[in-house]
Amino acid sequence: MVKEARGHHDWKQAIPALRAAVAPYDTVGEEYRSPGLGARRPSRLHAIEELPVALGMLVVAGGDFRAAVLGSVNYGRDADSTATMAAAIAGALGGADAVPAEWSDVVATASKTDLVEPARVLAAVAGEVFERDQARFARRAERFAGLAAGATRRAGARPGEDHLGPAGGPAAARTGGQPGRGRDVAALAARWTAAGGDLTPPVSGASAVPASPELRALATELLDAADALPAVDAADEADDLATLRAGWPATWSLPTEAAYDRLHGAWLGRGVGCLLGKPVEKIPREGIREILAATDRWPLRDWFTAKGLPADVAARWPWNRRSAPTSLAENIDGMPEDDDLNYALLALRVLETHGRGFTSADVAQAWLDWLPGGRVFTAERVAYRNLLLGYAPPQSGRRHNPFREWIGAQIRTDVYGWVNPGRPDRAAELAVRDATVSHVRGGVHGALWAAALSAAAPVADSVDEVLDAAEAVLPTRSRFAATVREARALGAGTDDWERVVDELYARHGHLHWVHVRNNAALVAAALAYGRGDLERSITAVVSGGWDTDSTGATVGAVTGALTGASGLPQRWVAPLRNRLASSIAGFDGIGFDELAERTLALAMPATEGSVA
Template sequence: MTATAVLPAGPARPRPLRLTWVQPEDLIGHELRQAAEDGRAAAGIERRWRSAGGASAPDRAGASPSPADPALRALAGQLLDELSLLPCPTAADEPTELTAIQEACGQPPPARGARGDDRDLTSRLEAGWLGRAAGCLLGKPVEKLPLSGIRALARSTGNWPLTSWFTELGLDRAVAARHPWNRRSRATSLAENIDGMPEDDDLNYPVLGLLLLERHGHDFRTTDVARLWLDELPAGRTFTAERLAYRNLLDGIEPPRTARHRNPFREWIGAQIRADVFGWTHPGDPGAAAAAAWRDATLSHTANGVYAAMFTAAAVAAGAGGNSEVHDALRAGLAVIPGRSRLARAVRFGIAAAREEPTGTAAGFATVVDRLHAAYGHYHWVHAVPNAALLAAALTHADGDFSGSICRAVSGGWDTDSNGATAGSITGLLAGTPAALPARWTEPLHNRLATTVGGLDGVGFDTLAARTAALARHHPPEAPAP
């Protein structure tokens, strides 16, 4: 997920800096789209916006091409507030309060604890950190590209079905012109350029989560997460729902309202990419991991955005325990989210679609992906629902194999770096040790992570694993209230 600021094109006529992902005229289109997804009757509000000259939400960018006039911006703010008051038909099946979620799920998966001694756990967690980094890095250069572009780039270099890093070596110039790489990632994430793990929000947030637990322990509250962001997370390193929650904090709005106030991205994937650390530190205890992820997620997300975090934390916890296979991990994730929610239905759809295609090779997975895009292509590419379906399908079709899982997750499009990261984390844990991961994925990382968080730039994954394991040894059996 990338945000940018729109700057003047030349020095002759300077214009004010325009921040992205926060302006009402950019948010209203996304909120109208969210209303269509959750069933709110917003047709009248949409007509008023269109008749006033309002534009649709950008498909992939954070802002419309040009700033709105003051009257249109004021109208957008008014309509955002009106949209927030509309009854939501899906709310009964998709609650955000933890007690309601738990009541909808029934009994959580039993805590099984972690297999092996402290050294086994530390090694397993290092594989999880490395797997997350490698999967993220694989997806970085094609983030934001449509599925057709990802396939064309990989085919042009003989890397389809996807089996290794993307590269420009041998790439047809016409294909490159039609489907340009993510410009921020090209210099650091193509095969010929990789030199350590570059900074990415998919790794910044797990590092932040580590600091959160070191400072506040497993009884942290949502307000502790908010304070940590303000202390350690530059605003420019936040995107979509996190940027709006950050803005809301600066405006004096407190959690959990930070997740709801003028935040049309509250069901997108941002909370999911923060969730791994809660699974890593609750090995073998998916229920406790999900409850911890809920307290983090509700700073910026609601409903399906929260479920994505809980699902991921529970699946990661199952893998971190060392007692599960990938299908157990997926079942653990489904067990902690409401079964009638859109996200749970999408996960089940992804699993079923993957099981209907022959496994063992990646070729048949393209058919699975086409089915997923036909079913969920109307969602934004960063929304949690389609990405959860793709993640579950990739893990199922690859049967938990590390290389197969990250390549399938990235080759399916949508939020490529985030899906690659989560798939890599889960299957890295299942692999059990760093040595069990193919060297072609781990050696280019040079045991080095770039990050702006907490003075940890250049930290090694072995160090992160040791600190994570130290936290995993001590956690309370029950989570406190938010």
């Protein structure tokens, strides 16, 4: 086919020649709509014609997108498949600029579909799949190399002459945050797996069985090596304040005075959503559904309960060990402690102590002063340890931190929005200062997005206003921005929530259950789907799985602020008993009403200009 195609430069003249060239190998026959028996039989001598013809047209066109596609379409027969293949290869060769703008504009308008952002997201996914495939192949190569080395030693080679084949991603870098993303970490991964390390991230973020001293020492060495690798170009993933601020709107149209009732609703909503998700944290989506179906509560519309739950279902999907005694319908007595509320309390304390001009160093010191070390997890635990070792922000979040694009920073920044009503930019600036203690890139973007949601929710009239404001502070071309825009579109204007979640899992199910992007996608979709209604929104997001208490808290806070405390259903609010437990000294047993009053005192409209 390629040989024949090289003799042609006009697709119109090439069509008969290409058909003649492929015909001897074609399984369908001349009558395309009446294929012969050969089309139904496997063969080593024949093949379907679409890909060979697409390649032939690409050669005839010299790689030109327009000519290759037109030639493939006019060739006929399975024209859509042939043209799709030719277009994909021509687009890959020439990049997005190779696609005629007038074609893509017509398709986007006619289909009412944004072609650009899905393509960008799919490209990112393809890159991640490619990295994983490389890692899988490299691990296999390393193991074969180990077998070969073993055979060599048995044949008389000196000890220590093992060969380490390449592998992808050191174990620490593959546990969710991917600090080695875009870098060549094959050799590091090979050393890790050769020593008995596992590349699969544990469900809880930390290994169930403590590693040996030797493996821990190797992990430290490999993390040092990963940190020392050259930085990759991340122009679309900016997380420094100056670059982020340059992309923010100069003016905002939202009101800037929040009422006490709306802030009270925000605190209550955060508590309700968090509490609903607590008992099923770490239980996958299918387990949540089985629990609810077995207790006659599917779809989710009330608190979870163990009453009537069959023993086999309970054994298959055990409740969250720490949360079940205080967060099931039969035992709720006030809001139990949770890190999703602890960080909100700590942000309030930082603001009350240092004002709006606080620094990342102030946040770090507040952690060391007030946060018990045993109540921090994943990225925050790594950062906490780095702070104790003397590493100041932002290095505290970058050193040895495989979780730095997980959800931790996103759950810490609601208060920064509540004290800056109507000013998502000011809220986002405070959020960045906090987030850089422990996170980078997408982890930081999640924090400023949550803060912007919280700045808009107490003063906006609709959830769409809230989502618009939050998207406006994100780096436009970042993976996080594309993720939440896409998820919002999926959730809007539909009542089929399960279909929405199916699509989110198809797109983001490869990420760890506490990664930031999959959880932000679930939040954005649930907010759009819930249309501002607290019950509809929090039950949707929690039934979707992943980090259920954190997503429930964020969605509850937004819808609670939109509604106001006086409008929230008592069957959700009353079990909180206006009482919050906390391990942050000075806050244990505090009322949600007092928290709202203290937040309102900080939320008085500030003068125009700097956040500080």
